[in-house]
Amino acid sequence: MNHYHSWQSWIQQMMQQMDQQQKMINQLQKKIDQLQSVEHPPKTVIEKIEYHFDQLKIETLEGTLQIGLTPTGSDLSDIGDLYNNQNKQLPQTDDQALHFLQQYMTSDIPGWMNQYTRDHDIQVSEEHKERMITDIRKQLPQRVEYYRNQNPEAPPESLFHQIQTEIQHSIAQYFETFEGDDVE
Template sequence: MHVPQEILQFLQQLNGYMHYQNEQIRQMDAKLQDVIQELKRLKQHNAEPPVIRNEYRFDLLKVEKLEGTLNIGINPNGSDSDSSIEEFAVEQTLDAPSLIEKQYPQLLPDLQQQVDNYLNNGAYDSLNELESQYKYPLDTQYRKFIVEDVKKQTDKRIRDYLKRVRPDDATPEQLTSIQQSVYEDVKRDIEKTFESFMKNMLRKENGT
């Protein structure tokens, strides 16, 4: 039975992605076991456990579910450097409304709509450009999977950037500027996530 080349290519891409997922899950499980052992040790010594922090690197696609999740990285300084790191305490609640959300309730839905418009249109153009740049074509179904997976995570990224807005800047006159700035930050994070995904897929395919 002859299998079309497009299906073979998709299966190869999917296999590489799942291999990458499994490796990330294995690493996360090992780190979790280390944390459990450390907590047991501290408990035995009646010590106050330290605040445990997770490191979110923008250049790493951390997988949280077996079916696959491309985590959008956070680049707090607005830099394109792959070495930027944002640390969050485990118990920190990222979904708590920010000051500016409380002052201007319409700002969040406006940003959500703006980001959705990009994901429904410009994001596919960005992926196409990366496919050409890295000579790694994706089929339509796989490309849609990537975009839809990222789309599920954008609300947290928007809220995180809104929390960085200083109260003094949150004036009605500054709303348009604030909205555009947050949109550009989230859009940049999405595009760098796409690029990181492409690089990692190529590394896995080449065995590096």
């Protein structure tokens, strides 16, 4: 047996492996050089996330529909404060604004809701609309008080228009996410 031949093949095999390893080392060195040459390595940036709790978002209608729940600038520290403030007696001008709003909820909002649901092809039962109106009516004194605190000199008509706009906006936002009732 010729030992020279087996040693020669073994050395040749080792040389091939060393060549392959050298090629791999060269490729890895190029990748390292590329990564180091990048001026600004890619970073994961998480943008500022803002939650707007003053906007109405309702998934199911149960309980009370809160419009303008603890809006910016409110000094309410607890949701219970909203209900504690319900029993305060409003000044005369605020009573007028509240009276206008109650009339508006009776005379205009049902028609406005019907038109909106027709225009946007949303199926909402009359019972559902009545529950919404009832819930909003319960919140009117707090909303009048909130806007009065923001602008103590505002006439009742101004309060009425601000809250009227807020009511329509809140209902529209609710309907945008509402999937519809099974209306027969």
